[in-house]
Amino acid sequence: MLNILPWHRSQWNQFCKSVTHGRLPHALMLTGPEGIGLKEFAYLVASRLLCLEDEATLAPCRKCRSCVLFEAGNHPDYMLVDVEEDGKQIRVEQIRKMIDFINLKSQFDRLKIVIIDSAHSMNKNAANSLLKTLEEPPADSLILLTTHRPNLLPVTIRSRCQKMIFQPDYSTDTLEWLKRKIMEPASAETLLRFAGGAPFAAANYSDEQHLEFISGLINDLYSVSRNQINPVALSQKWNKAGAEYILYWLLRLFTDILRLKIKTSPILFYQGDSLKILQGLTNQLDLVQLMQSYDLLLKNYGLASSQISFNTQGLLEDFIIYWQETSNCEGKP
Amino acid sequence: MKFTIKRETILPLLQTTNAVVERRHTLPILSNLLISLDKNTINVTGTDMEVEIIASHEASNGEISEFTVPGRKLLDICRALPESAQLDFSIEKDHLVLKTGKSRFTLAMLAAKDFPQTEIASPLVDFEIEQGVFKSLMEDTMFAMAQQDVRYYLNGLLLELNGKTLRAVATDGHRLAMKEIDQSVDISESVQIIIPRKGVIELVRLLEHSEDKARIQITRNHIRAKLNGIQFTSKLIDGKFPDYEKVLPKETSTPLKADKNALKQSLTRASILSNEKYRGVRIILKNNSLQALAHNPEQEEAEEELEVDYQGPEMEIGFNVTYLLDAINAVRTDSVLIATKDPGESCLILPDKETGCRYVVMPMRL
Numbered sequence: 001m002l003n004i005l006p007w008h009r010s011q012w013n014q015f016c017k018s019v020t021h022g023r024l025p026h027a028l029m030l031t032g033p034e035g036i037g038l039k040e041f042a043y044l045v046a047s048r049l050l051c052l053e054d055e056a057t058l059a060p061c062r063k064c065r066s067c068v069l070f071e072a073g074n075h076p077d078y079m080l081v082d083v084e085e086d087g088k089q090i091r092v093e094q095i096r097k098m099i100d101f102i103n104l105k106s107q108f109d110r111l112k113i114v115i116i117d118s119a120h121s122m123n124k125n126a127a128n129s130l131l132k133t134l135e136e137p138p139a140d141s142l143i144l145l146t147t148h149r150p151n152l153l154p155v156t157i158r159s160r161c162q163k164m165i166f167q168p169d170y171s172t173d174t175l176e177w178l179k180r181k182i183m184e185p186a187s188a189e190t191l192l193r194f195a196g197g198a199p200f201a202a203a204n205y206s207d208e209q210h211l212e213f214i215s216g217l218i219n220d221l222y223s224v225s226r227n228q229i230n231p232v233a234l235s236q237k238w239n240k241a242g243a244e245y246i247l248y249w250l251l252r253l254f255t256d257i258l259r260l261k262i263k264t265s266p267i268l269f270y271q272g273d274s275l276k277i278l279q280g281l282t283n284q285l286d287l288v289q290l291m292q293s294y295d296l297l298l299k300n301y302g303l304a305s306s307q308i309s310f311n312t313q314g315l316l317e318d319f320i321i322y323w324q325e326t327s328n329c330e331g332k333p
Numbered sequence: 334m335k336f337t338i339k340r341e342t343i344l345p346l347l348q349t350t351n352a353v354v355e356r357r358h359t360l361p362i363l364s365n366l367l368i369s370l371d372k373n374t375i376n377v378t379g380t381d382m383e384v385e386i387i388a389s390h391e392a393s394n395g396e397i398s399e400f401t402v403p404g405r406k407l408l409d410i411c412r413a414l415p416e417s418a419q420l421d422f423s424i425e426k427d428h429l430v431l432k433t434g435k436s437r438f439t440l441a442m443l444a445a446k447d448f449p450q451t452e453i454a455s456p457l458v459d460f461e462i463e464q465g466v467f468k469s470l471m472e473d474t475m476f477a478m479a480q481q482d483v484r485y486y487l488n489g490l491l492l493e494l495n496g497k498t499l500r501a502v503a504t505d506g507h508r509l510a511m512k513e514i515d516q517s518v519d520i521s522e523s524v525q526i527i528i529p530r531k532g533v534i535e536l537v538r539l540l541e542h543s544e545d546k547a548r549i550q551i552t553r554n555h556i557r558a559k560l561n562g563i564q565f566t567s568k569l570i571d572g573k574f575p576d577y578e579k580v581l582p583k584e585t586s587t588p589l590k591a592d593k594n595a596l597k598q599s600l601t602r603a604s605i606l607s608n609e610k611y612r613g614v615r616i617i618l619k620n621n622s623l624q625a626l627a628h629n630p631e632q633e634e635a636e637e638e639l640e641v642d643y644q645g646p647e648m649e650i651g652f653n654v655t656y657l658l659d660a661i662n663a664v665r666t667d668s669v670l671i672a673t674k675d676p677g678e679s680c681l682i683l684p685d686k687e688t689g690c691r692y693v694v695m696p697m698r699l
Binding site for chain 2: 068076096100103109138139140
């Protein structure tokens with residue numbers, strides 16, 4: 001687990017530089033798409049800083065007392081705050097416990113490190129209770145926040161952290177890494193594209209299922225635009241599959257439709273007639289209509305994945321009805 | 334690995350160390366105790382990564398071994414076994430087997446190398462002190478520690494050493510308790526440490542009211558106390574304690590002198606009818622008299638009057654009665670001195686004819 005991943009190299013170098021120059025920030029926010037390995041990077045940073053062997057450019061030694069304890073997850077100068085098993089949120093009690101911890105002196109007389117994983121899952125109270133510590137952290141401490149949805153965090157939190165951004169990566173090194181992780185190395189590129197350039201997410205996908213799923217989704221969209229399916233029946237079907245999931249993939253699809261509209265190649269792969277249908281829909285609608293559909297999806301996806309529970313079927317219906325009206329009226333001569 | 338031990342030998346070790354073991358912790362190893370055997374001792378370690386307690390006892394087991402087992406479960410088993418039972422421990426694969434009489438228990442173990450044992454740096458301060466003296470030093474001040482205050486440096490007890498004296502200070506921003514004792518220590522400059530609340534409570538529990546010595550070691554990050562067969566270690570709070578000497582009021586020339594128990598009882602009675610949330614009482618000082626008045630939202634009222642020794646100006650002050658009682662309770666002499674200059678200023682509570690103890694309580698507006 002504790003190796004530098006090929007697509008993390010530039011960020012790792014940036015981190016090593018800040019260590020050697022003594023410019024390590026007190027709070028570092030790691031952002032990037034889900035499945036790009038933010039937590040893994042945070043682990044590596046933490047174990048490097050806690051390792052008793054001083055060699056800032058190297059990976060942790062994995063032998064010293066500190067490394068052994070870290071790998072067992074029992075390091076006394078390290079704390080992980082994440083969403084507990086049976087919940088969606090990071091609660092205020094967890095943050096308070098963390099603050100108590102970080103205000104104690106360190107065991108090994110080095111840094112005290114806290115990782116807040118999926119920091120956007122902090123509820124409002126948790127985020128607020130973190131502010132004061134983030135603003136005036138104790139000496140010799142580092143708070144690492146990872147989030148793939150930084151916009152859900154209050155601006156007051158974001159402005160108090162130094163940011164490190166991880167971009168989607170499609171490079172050959174990354175593909176090589178992925179090929180070693182999956183059963184069928186040949187499909188590595190397809191998977192990486194599905195995952196939007198997030199290698200860990202890619203390793204969890206299997207291409208056949210997703211190709212089928214995407215074509216199904218495209219067919220649904222087409223059926224709606226031709227009045228061939230009852231919107232309520234479709235929303236029920238989608239809701240069963242998981243509203244957040246469907247909305248996410250619709251967003252991905254519309255990204256590609258928009259890319260087709262401005263004559264760039266799509267990110268995802270399509271099988272069979274899917275690309276043709278997609279192209280047809282693209283030609284039929286103008287850019288403003290497509291953007292509006294995209295905005296609606298984005299809004300509804302935001303609501304579906306928020307900490308407040310919405311009627312998700314309603315969110316889906318909202319989009320389907322909008323899509324039906326938009327794509328129909330324009331379709332008729 | 335095999336060893337045999339008497340129930341009465343291991344039980345106190347488990348009881349002492351289980352105090353810091355949390356029943357349900359996010360890190361499984363912290364609900365375990367580390368048991369290590371060397372040639373002639375058995376050491377049991379419990380930790381929550383803030384406070385660590387090691388209890389040791391002589392035992393001629395002849396084995397050298399280290400393992401961790403669920404602390405609470407082992408304690409509950411040992412407690413429930415009949416008196417003076419002989420316990421036979423052995424390790425089978427990755428389980429600890431405990432046999433005694435016709436009972437047999439198999440407990441899951443976790444790797445001893447993963448147990449976060451505390452290693453401290455070389456101490457900056459190292460001295461011996463009578464256990465009873467150290468215990469009462471902390472007992473007389475710890476009640477004023479803050480609880481879950483955002484000013485995290487107040488959630489603990491300050492110990493200050495200047496070579497000649499040892500001082501303990503606690504405050505929560507509304508009241509302050511300070512006690513000083515003579516303690517010569519070989520140091521070049523004064524040392525200030527803040528022991529976290531949990532550490533203070535545990536240490537006081539371990540110390541005995543006896544003349545036995547405790548050896549105290551202080552490093553940059555830890556305080557360690559070695560008692561008879563017990564080693565206590567706590568992390569320190571990383572922060573600077575406020576400059577408390579500024580808030581200590583000057584003693585007045587005309588302090589009030591009252592019988593401690595009479596005053597305590599009088600205030601306790603008055604407090605019953607004070608507002609449950611704010612606990613306000615109005616204290617009226619006149620020549621040789623102290624009146625305590627309290628009332629609550631239900632329009633119930635309490636009036637107490639007490640004869641005291643007072644020649645100062647007439648005054649009317651409001652106090653949180655809990656703070657007053659805490660301070661008066663900590664006074665160990667028969668009579669107590671209360672010095673206050675102005676209803677808007679903090680009030681000083683002292684034991685009579687004894688130096689070293691000071692309690693400050695801020696007044697409240699009623």
